[in-house]
Amino acid sequence: MGITSFYFLVFYGIVLILYYVLPKRWQWGVLLIASIFYYLCSGNAILILYPLLAVAVSFAGIYWMTKAQEEEALLKERGKDAAKRRKAALLFVIFANVAALFFLKYINFGIHTINAAASFFGAGKDILSGFNWLVPLGISYYALSLIGYVVDVYFGIAVPQKNPAKLALYGMFFPVMVSGPILRYREDGEQFFEPHPFDYKQVTQGMQRMLWGFFKELVISERMALIVNTIYGNYEAYPGVYIWLGTVAFAFQLYTNFSGGMDIVLGLAQTFGLKLPENFRRPFFSKNISEYWRRWHISLGVWMKEYVFYPLLRSSFFTRLSKDMRKKLGKKRGKQITTFAGMFLLWFSVGIWHGGDWKYIIGSGLLHWFYIVSGELLEPWYLKCMEKLHINPKARAVDILRIVRTFFLVNIGFVFFRASSVGDAWKMLKSAATVFNPGILIGGQIFELGLDWIEFTIAVVSLLILFGVSLMQRKGDVRERIREKAMPVRWLIWYALLFYVILLGYYGPGFSTAEFIYQGF
Incomplete structure (x- = not known):
């Protein structure tokens, strides 16, 4: 069911x-x-x-x-x-x-x-x-x-x-x-x-959140899946920019699928008066990989830190390793090496949790360990470069560049996650890096990937709605802000969303009940 x-x-x-x-x-x-x-x-x-x-x-x-x-x-x-x-x-x-x-x-x-x-x-x-x-x-x-x-x-x-x-x-x-x-x-x-x-407020707000989850899953994720399946199902026929397009589509497919499922689950629980932990906080607004994992699948990250990472660092083996490394490399560097070793095991565990395949261990685990370790080791050099170039590291433009950089790095991991195997992932990354064909974005080829121009337009508009609501969420609970509006405005917003989902939810040929991707994990 x-x-x-x-x-x-x-x-x-x-x-x-x-x-x-x-x-x-x-x-x-x-x-x-x-x-x-x-x-x-x-x-x-x-x-x-x-x-x-x-x-x-x-x-x-x-x-x-x-x-x-x-x-x-x-x-x-x-x-x-x-x-x-x-x-x-x-x-x-x-x-x-x-x-x-x-x-x-x-x-x-x-x-x-x-x-x-x-x-x-x-x-x-x-x-x-x-x-x-x-x-x-x-x-x-x-x-x-x-x-x-x-x-x-x-x-x-x-x-x-x-x-x-x-x-x-x-x-x-x-x-x-x-x-x-x-x-x-x-x-x-x-x-x-x-x-x-x-509690009328709890029940209605819970149902509103469930509706938002259905919007993410049925309107956006199901459409993104068509593009992803077309490109990843025959990646040799779709080189270069196609790979990036399919990977970005998969990023939004996975996010709207998983976070949409969370909205349904948490909203449903709220109607029973239950408050379950949040699992997503706008992860694609993250400025680095560490922040990304504090926003993506939050409950898994918290569990892994509390019951895997911290016990590892407190174990007798890591305690001895830390003492040895501090003697040989100094207090700061020795502690750093020990922490990185513990993080390696942590991220290996995160990767294998996602699935029994090396593509998960790399794409959702060890690759992110490499990102975080590299980021920490290169941070002093990065700050010196910023200082020499007279760039304010807290400037808004710099933050935007960090967000874009983080999204790009996460998408490389998604290539491994979605590809059929590690070998296919390497081939796709090579194709994405060596084939230059940006003309497909304006030549009409994107309407041949499973969505015609009408369906593609619906997907883009829906993503813009998602983006707008995500920006609003940075200032507080959107449902509370809607609740403060006059009754006609409130009902207009929620009925508009309801009919948007009913009329534009993807129910294509052969459609069966949507299964959430993470149900398999």
Whole structure:
């Protein structure tokens, strides 16, 4: 049951009515039943065993950690170490969830890597056969949310949940299963179980945000996909500027698809009185790659820093490495080298999270590590050049150039992300850099890439609307500003957007319910 389908909207409407009609003490139960029902209707029903098992393992780990802490004195009298028991329970939960995640998502990556190595050394093309594993919906989201929660309980910064059904709701809340965000229990968990009286403002603003998400997904992303599929599906026939055009189209396809999905999810949650973490803050306005990742898929970046990067730097290996590097290279440079090493593992993890293929590891991981490291190492030289040229580094024109530069670098990563393989990505980048054919932009060829001039115009106008709203968002919540307008103006704006989506949403031949790209991650 796709999140943009008519059936989903009917399902959501029924759940929303029951949520506010039934007694408030049953609200979390309504959401749990709805989440289970949604999961059963979103593919192979048997796959619900995976998230249920993940919840059961996490609940068991929390129970044993809590019990060991409560019986610490008794265990000490018996010569047993409560701390070791708690740590064993934590490691068991982490191992079980990570093992399931890697086994289900990345087994083919291992097989492909072995086959590639075997082919390189002349051992044959394929020594192992790939498997089409049944991957459950949202595995990357519920697994990381549960791991983070159990780690927080272990360190005493989150309250242990003693009701397994409530933990199941936290781990399986149905909107989050589509494309996130990754939740943190200490910030987002308890609100699921609190009573939420009907709030007209929350419900209407939530629906308004959902409508904005449908605009991004159905009007923009679906059209961008046609251009992207045409060029990337036959890149040899579309060299040079075509590659850049297809890549920029993919950047907006991915952004409107993913952030549109987030708008639907967060808006839907708001109608239930729930506030989920933001996952996007206008990433294409970023002035450098570090800022970009503070604005793009925010919940993933926060999770990776808290549960991968910082623990790595605090580990005994990195502590020893830091001391050795400081002795050999000095305090500043030694610390820098150690941090860069930790960042390498961090970005490798980010890359492989996106998919079991080297194109993801490079395009969404290691390439961005290279950008950030290079930026930090070259920053002193860059500032000196600015000073010698008498250029104000805080000037508006300089900021615009930084935004353009960052967008360009991100698009290079998108070539790897969207291409069929790393090899195809290199070929496309070579073509983009060596073939000069800007005439296609004015010669009418762009209307032969899947969109005629009318559809292309709709796409451009819609992107301009998106750009205008993004500029307005820098000054605050646009919905609040619209709410301050007179009632006729408010209704005119929202009805105009509604009919814009209904009339201009892309429902072409063979159209089926739009699937969000990040649903596969």
